[in-house]
Amino acid sequence: MPEFGSDSSFPTEEPVCIGIDLGTTHSLVSVFRDGKPELISNAHGDKLTPSIVGVLQDGQIVVGSAARELRVTAPERCAWVFKRYMGQERKLKLGDKEFTPHELSSLVLQSLRDDAAAQLNTEITDAVITVPAYFNDHQRTATRLAGEMAGLNVRRMINEPTAAALVYGFHAREEEKNLCVIDLGGGTFDVTVMEVFEGTLEIRATAGESMLGGEDFTDRMVSAVLSGEDTQLELAELQQPLRVSRLRGECEKAKRLLSKEESCKIRLPDQDGNFAEKPKTYRLTRADFSRMCDPLMQRIAGPIARALRDAELDPKDIDDVILVGGSTRMPVLRDFVVDYFGKPPIIDHDPDEVVALGAAVQAALIGQDAAVDDMVMTDVCPFTLGVEVVKEFGGHMQDGYFKPVLHRNCTIPISREEVFSTVAANQTNVTLRVFQGDARKVADNTALGELEVKGLPPGPAGSPIYVRFTYDLSGVLEVEAYAPGGERFRTVLTNHVHQLSPAQIEEAKRRIDALKFYPRDDLDNQKLARFAERMLGELHPSQRQQLDEALDIYEDAMARSDREHFASAKDTLLMVLSSLGLDHEDH
Ligand code: ADP
Numbered sequence: 027m028p029e030f031g032s033d034s035s036f037p038t039e040e041p042v043c044i045g046i047d048l049g050t051t052h053s054l055v056s057v058f059r060d061g062k063p064e065l066i067s068n069a070h071g072d073k074l075t076p077s078i079v080g081v082l083q084d085g086q087i088v089v090g091s092a093a094r095e096l097r098v099t100a101p102e103r104c105a106w107v108f109k110r111y112m113g114q115e116r117k118l119k120l121g122d123k124e125f126t127p128h129e130l131s132s133l134v135l136q137s138l139r140d141d142a143a144a145q146l147n148t149e150i151t152d153a154v155i156t157v158p159a160y161f162n163d164h165q166r167t168a169t170r171l172a173g174e175m176a177g178l179n180v181r182r183m184i185n186e187p188t189a190a191a192l193v194y195g196f197h198a199r200e201e202e203k204n205l206c207v208i209d210l211g212g213g214t215f216d217v218t219v220m221e222v223f224e225g226t227l228e229i230r231a232t233a234g235e236s237m238l239g240g241e242d243f244t245d246r247m248v249s250a251v252l253s254g255e256d257t258q259l260e261l262a263e264l265q266q267p268l269r270v271s272r273l274r275g276e277c278e279k280a281k282r283l284l285s286k287e288e289s290c291k292i293r294l295p296d297q298d299g300n301f302a303e304k305p306k307t308y309r310l311t312r313a314d315f316s317r318m319c320d321p322l323m324q325r326i327a328g329p330i331a332r333a334l335r336d337a338e339l340d341p342k343d344i345d346d347v348i349l350v351g352g353s354t355r356m357p358v359l360r361d362f363v364v365d366y367f368g369k370p371p372i373i374d375h376d377p378d379e380v381v382a383l384g385a386a387v388q389a390a391l392i393g394q395d396a397a398v399d400d401m402v403m404t405d406v407c408p409f410t411l412g413v414e415v416v417k418e419f420g421g422h423m424q425d426g427y428f429k430p431v432l433h434r435n436c437t438i439p440i441s442r443e444e445v446f447s448t449v450a451a452n453q454t455n456v457t458l459r460v461f462q463g464d465a466r467k468v469a470d471n472t473a474l475g476e477l478e479v480k481g482l483p484p485g486p487a488g489s490p491i492y493v494r495f496t497y498d499l500s501g502v503l504e505v506e507a508y509a510p511g512g513e514r515f516r517t518v519l520t521n522h523v524h525q526l527s528p529a530q531i532e533e534a535k536r537r538i539d540a541l542k543f544y545p546r547d548d549l550d551n552q553k554l555a556r557f558a559e560r561m562l563g564e565l566h567p568s569q570r571q572q573l574d575e576a577l578d579i580y581e582d583a584m585a586r587s588d589r590e591h592f593a594s595a596k597d598t599l600l601m602v603l604s605s606l607g608l609d610h611e612d613h
């Protein structure tokens with residue numbers, strides 16, 4: 027019996043709100059339908075979309091696995107791990123174009139939005155986007171802006187480990203437990219301690235590092251291989267970009283293999299980045315690799331201890347340890363969990379998928395879906411936030427001290443007011459400097475921005491100034507300050523993204539909108555061409571000719587839109603690849 031739109035029909039009045047896990051290495055998109063969260067596939071039929079943007083020779087933009095293929099042969103036209111730079115004022119060059127990290131993220135978001143629109147057969151306007159719990163105000167503001175630039179109304183930004191916990195809570199509502207979610211992805215590390223009881227999820231504490239992830243583990247391996255010949259990674263990257271990008275590809279494969287096998291061999295490209303017919307290899311055991319990663323594992327232990335301390339729990343009080351993020355597949359991490367908590371972790375859900383599924387559950391909570399009407403979730407502010415103050419020591423004033431307004435791990439949303447005072451009589455202006463961190467001196471904390479309070483009424487030194495910090499459910503901070511009877515001033519925290527004027531944002535949007543995406547329907551064919559090109563570079567010269575010719579004919583047919591011609595060129599290319607033992611789905 028025919029079914030008309032049974033898969034993709036939604037009530038028309040409420041816009042569909044998708045969930046997006048905007049990852050450092052992979053991104054996913056999800057939706058809540060028929061009472062449960064589900065993932066949406068991209069143009070290649072994959073659930074994971076590499077967070078890589080590439081510019082093709084003709085200027086068209088590709089996102090995802092086609093860009094990942096392109097990255098190997100043309101790294102200068104691709105950008106990746108740009109999530110690490112979110113909120114920073116830097117430009118990344120792709121060919122002759124320049125992008126900010128949030129512009130690149132907006133291109134990934136657009137591609138995910140298009141995948142959702144294609145599968146759900148409806149226009150997508152609304153999204154929940156996940157961010158690392160340890161993302162600060164600059165990074166969150168940049169993420170929201172990326173969403174807006176992609177034409178999305180960002181209904182909520184939610185912490186990644188919280189999203190993972192929502193999935194756990196969704197499936198095990200009646201449990202009463204203390205949980206610890208450890209999220210180690212490609213570029214970030216978060217740990218979150220929470221309590222679940224009767225459908226209520228209470229986040230107790232969060233800690234982490236926004237500059238530690240699987241990529242650092244890969245880098246250790248690349249460095250180890252290069253140090254065998256006394257070469258430094260940073261230097262080699264500058265001098266021999268193709269060699270390092272191929273070597274990194276081999277190390278990435280080796281790292282994954284070592285999650286299953288006890289040892290492996292890494293193929294070594296030569297100085298120019300080419301592989302010989304019988305390339306040299308470097309043998310690495312799992313134990314060696316684990317030892318290499320010792321310094322990184324020490325950085326993992328610190329935030330776990332801090333989160334437990336803030337939650338007033340001991341490792342033995344944790345009932346379940348939940349692992350999230352691709353890097354938690356590493357045995358070194360799993361062994362660490364067993365050592366630390368005295369029990370093996372729970373792996374009920376695919377660590378790659380659970381954050382995106384949680385974003386869809388959050389979307390259902392916002393949309394008040396009946397399937398989640400008995401669920402409640404509370405989250406926390408992961409940082410201590412405050413302002414710089416002056417202290418008096420025996421009549422002598424000393425500035426540079428930090429005074430907290432919101433303490434780390436307070437439940438959000440929260441709005442708190444503190445009273446400060448002027449230091450001089452008839453002081454008319456105060457520059458409020460806002461910081462994040464736990465150090466006594468502001469110099470040791472992270473500066474978030476400044477707020478200028480002007481036109482204070484005349485009065486003696488010590489006149490009050492009220493400062494209010496409001497931290498919303500998306501983790502965005504608003505600062506407000508006023509003197510009694512005076513004007514109220516609100517944050518214009520002076521970080522890069524906050525500093526963009528509405529006109530500048532409009533201008534950037536226009537520039538991004540004018541970019542041409544490579545057509546989604548053809549993306550799989552483009553990916554095949556880029557894969558063949560990458561393989562061409564990896565084959566020994568004596569094996570190249572046949573593939574070279576087949577690729578030329580395929581690309582030529584792709585450029586002309588002669589379907590019949592194209593189909594046969596594609597068949598030939600696939601045949602040649604398979605005769606060389608190269609499977610194009612095998613990454
Ligand atoms: P993100 O959310 O930051 O994009 P992911 O959760 O997708 O990150 O994890 C990506 C990281 O996981 C990469 O650094 C990748 O190398 C690593 N990874 C994926 N699979 C494995 C595996 N089997 N063994 C070790 N590391 C893995």
Ligand code: MG
Nearest residue numbers: 049211351381
């Ligand atoms: Mg992730």
